[in-house]
């Protein structure tokens with residue numbers, strides 16, 4: 435999720451990002467949550483840590499997204515339309531319109547048809563890991579699974595899945611600030627190649643409709659001219675960007691959390707509550723941001739209109755005012771009002787899909803216990819916290 439996070443830049447500058455803050459940000463969050471829950475870090479930059487404050491910022495309409503922007507394709511892609519702002523960066527009424535066009539497709543009853551594909555894929559990937567006695571759980575399962583589920587959802591032909599996975603791999607690096615300029619260039623190129631591919635696929639779906647989300651969106655476009663070609667394209671890209679890395683990080687950080695607790699009893703069949711707890715515990719989206727559209731008060735602090743507020747979801751999900759023993763993993767925790775999927779009008783559109791994917795994949799992967807077979811590698815991305823390597827062996 436690309437959002438202007440002034441505070442993320444500030445945290446990175448503090449030099450905490452590389453080591454302590456990436457490997458375990460929670461002790462630091464705990465101190466800040468208790469001692470400076472409303473923290474002005476620059477004239478127009480604020481950080482909030484408490485659950486109630488985070489919920490308020492994400493829920494109330496006076497906290498908005500910044501100015502949306504459009505993007506012109508490079509000269510090599512003369513046929514591509516200008517990319518329109520996605521729903522993630524839009525405010526009402528445009529946000530309401532864009533989200534309304536895809537909401538149906540993300541209802542659990544529509545997602546049901548993806549279930550056999552997810553089960554088959556999770557089974558194949560797990561079987562390969564088992565046959566080798568272990569491997570890198572990120573590269574061999576947590577990364578490819580969500581990428582290919584989104585490919586299937588959108589209607590990318592199976593023959594193109596491997597290419598789609600490769601582009602996704604490069605594009606994921608755009609969200610990681612620690613990448614070299616060469617890697618960033620490669621990632622940017624891959625992003626335009628993928629957009630070009632989507633553009634051609636959309637024309638194909640116009641000629642030959644399928645039973646998939648891109649076809650649905652094409653129909654919406656032709657039905658009432660409500661979704662422009664540039665909007666269609668940025669919607670397809672958003673679904674990949676918002677839905678891939680986040681789910682990868684849930685599967686990999688969730689698995690690491692379980693490996694670190696070999697004595698934790700695993701659920702017997704139904705993993706839904708366990709998935710909620712792993713979402714709370716790992717918070718794959720650590721930070722979110724909004725701008726104030728009017729002066730707002732938090733305790734003794736008044737934040738003026740036009741200031742940026744970064745909310746620390748990772749800290750809110752461990753707030754002792756809401757969660758008993760927040761640092762303890764309790765796979766049966768209930769109720770569990772975590773905010774891993776955000777709140778309010780931008781609440782994660784793909785939450786049902788991510789929950790379904792995780793509740794199907796975890797029991798398949800964890801039919802054997804896994805143990806760490808080396809040091810996990812953190813991605814150094816302060817917004818979408820996650821792992822790039824998780825060496826594992828059958829325990």
Ligand code: HEM
Pocket residue numbers: 435492521522523533584672673674676677678680681684717718719722723773774775776777779780781782783784785787788
């Ligand atoms: C564990 C996995 C996931 C997590 C933790 C997650 C988290 C989030 C969060 C926190 C937001 C709110 C952003 C904001 O308020 O600015 C969000 C929005 C969004 N997510 Fe997810 N997400 C996940 C998976 C997915 C999947 C699988 C998809 C779709 C394929 C998806 C699509 C979206 C979209 C389209 C939005 C924007 C919604 C809007 O602006 O109205 N996400 N997600």
